[in-house]
Amino acid sequence: MKSSLVILYHRQPYDEVIEDGKVVYRQKKSPNGIVPTLKGFFSYAEKGTWIAWREVDESEKEEFEPRITSDEEETNYTVLRIGLTKEQVKDFYHITSKEAFWPILHSFPYHFTYESSNWENFREVNRLFAEAACNEAADDALIWIHDYNLWLVPHYIRQIKPDARIAFFHHTPFPSVDIFNILPWREEIINSLLSCDVVGFHIPRYSENFVNVARSLLPVEIVERQPVSGHIIPVGTALAEPEMVTKLKYKNQYVKVDAFPVGTNPDFFLSVLNQPETQQRLKELEAEFEGKKLIIAAGRVDYVKGNKEMLEAFGRLLERRPDLHGNIHFIVSCVSPAAGMRVYEEAQSQIEQLVGQINGHFGRLDWTPILLFTQVIPISELLCYYKISDVCWTTPLRDGLNLVAKEYIITHQGENGVLILSEFVGAAVELANAIQTNPYSTDLMDKAIDRALAMSVEEQKERMQKMYEVVTKYDVKYWGDRLLEVFKELSHEVDE
Template sequence: MTQLAQKKSSLVIVYHRQPYEEAVENGQTVFRPNRSPNGIVPTLKSFFGRTAPGAGAWVAWKLAKPGESFERAVHIDDVNGGYTVSRLGLTAEEVESFYHVTSKEALWPVLHSFPSLFHYDNADWDTFRAVNRKFAEAAAAQAEDDAVIWVHDYNLWLVPAYLRQLKPRARIAFFHHTPFPAADVFNILPWRREILDSLLACDLVGFHIPRYARNFAELARALAGAEIAETRPVDPAFAAPGQALSEPDMPRLLRHNGRSIRLDSAPVGTDAQLIREVVERPESRAQQQETRDGLSGRRMIMAVGRTDYTKGMIEALQGFERLLERRPALIGEVKLVATSVRAAAQMKVYEDTQRDIEALAGRINGRFSKLDWTPVVLFTNSIPFETLLAYYNVADICLTTPLRDGLNLVAKEYVAAKRGAPGSLILSEFAGCAVELPQAVLTNPYSKRNLDRALDEALDMPAAEAAGRMKAMEKAVQNCDIACWADHIFSEFEAIGFQSSSAAVAA
């Protein structure tokens, strides 16, 4: 960490999390790299490597007591080059209201098409506005007048409107990491027009897949009278017909109040090259062998996710229980390794989900365990990235059954970690990445029979077929990896006026 130089940035990333892990050592604050080199934060930081040196900035919150003194902006030097981090001091009360209540209890269930779980009475929209205004002001303070300001995710929906007031010449981009629901579900939100007007203040609005972009465009047309000015066919790689989330074409340009808004769909990739390197390391190979030895010839199913009612972990566990009931010959012959890491503290809906998951795992173990075999191993703390990849490499099946998911990187990480070896990916057709991976064993997790069919199909699949499917999925994951995603995003930035580092240096 060094003292901030007063220099404006040409690319400002606005995200709620800080781009490092903050700790205190010997009374001094230190910033450590993220424990996992994979994931969205390391991915976003890599974008600074494409800007002119020192031309990037990151805006995030920092939990602080009222009146607490800390450096509001610091300079970070790491593998991505130097960049500024501007930190908002939010009190515990503000975080609870803005993030845990309004974002997670009101907005999250609607985004994931669970309107019955929408809670309006506890939502504090005034605090949500105030926090979004703070993010916008911090971003504006760091940005050049014509900078690209890239805002991330639904909890910062109102930032673009404030930015348009503060930096009228800025190029404002927004990326949704969640699903975007159909208009009839979105319109449950009492603040729907304020949210939509803010997003229509952007120059670019991005989503993982075409379905979400179409849902947004149809909402803008119906609710605000926006014109869908351009529609294009979807890339065949993301347009497999007949799937729950497939779309043959998608809107690419909206016009509203004299402005043009580009729409984009670009599913985030995983760092396939990094994953391959990790699983080939001697220490990973040793862990893989140790895991195989521990299985003693048994088959292994992986189910990985954080604790959330949208992630389908309860459905996965119930499906595994029915499998052992339906096929008793598998008792003692197959093991489910599951992770369910708590997503947010002090939220009853997640506490209830965690309790149900733990009770299910306990019930299955109580019913089917033998002296030398436990059917379910449940981790409630996060597993180190390297360990998780070793497990993926060994696992015969990855059971990924979200009821709704913006993308789901677990599926892509499993495919990359298998390195083309036989294995089966059971994938919910309501995960965004299902449109990229049609060779998976697709399932409808709302249907017990359908999920049972998927488990049977994966377990009974001939090795040659499993290897062929895995190689096709591996090619898809490699062709749309994190570097490909970054290239695509920068091409969209350039379309709204951003100059890359090479262009900036040449100028």
């Protein structure tokens, strides 16, 4: 029996665990809301398939099982893994995706590398995904593709299965036309995305950038445009857009364009926070940091995350505020990159050097200003740090959405706390009551942290209550339900 829903995503929905010498598949422990939400869509399907890639060594080839199911749950879908060699993974993911596409998507063209990219390998991997999807999909199935790693899949699917219903969601930023068009493969990418019935983005600015790129390269017709509404801020911040194109026409086919930011999972986070062992750990941390101001930043090593700018701003804070010495801690969770990601080695070294310089200059035997974590903090522990922190400092130079900001808001439940948020993250157009700042400006970064530390409890509560209402209403379930409605209406519209 063919599948009525086929989801293509680079991550497998399960963790592989070795038990008694055997590989078993367990539900992911990660708090990432995307995977469980996508899995939830299969409940609406008679039968489904999730397609991902997995690196397969030569020694594994004979015993590699492409199709798996979880050992922990009964499901109506299977996971089909496309086995890639170590060299294919390196060229497809670590180099072409991360060294060519990633800097362009985040508007850092000077990090773009062309010579090492392997476009033919990228095509081949995308073609393998497309063939797998078409083999799995029923004639009326919905094929839902996720993110830039699979840009070319819609084109190959349309060649094999002309009447397929194809949706694509772009999880990263989509840059302006002059930045995106640096990519030598730009027309091939856009032509593929225009093979979809629906192309979705987090916010209207990204969808408008996509439309402008398409119009710069191909004879695309705008069919429908609407004002931005709902909880999205239409004007007044760096990524705001007052209106957006919602339908295009290309080669006699209609393409719906939509913008819907991914939400997080408030019920999950609050359930973890309220567990007895988490509450016990929370009390221990409250006692440990009693009487201290706490600032938290959480993310990973990446030049787009603004870690350097944030650490430098904290150093300047300690320079001008000697009264804070011994009375403040900056908790920085900055997870090291996976092995083989050479593009991040310089960023990691820079972070470690800055932390060492600041702690060495200001620290005392009884006080370490910056507490740096480079390994993943367990989710229960991280939520405790969110809860006890007076300020969450989230100022990437560019970020598709940023769920850390929403997670921090959830743990404070509208009671207190201050969120400093970069204008250049997608969530900024949802969270008007954050202290929004420009991380490229030293003066504005300094003013933001000063304002955050001086904010009255009354103002904190007023702002946090408003943001808490936003993140709990427009949560990951809202995002999923909206997509489901779009899919129910989806048909492959073609002018005869």
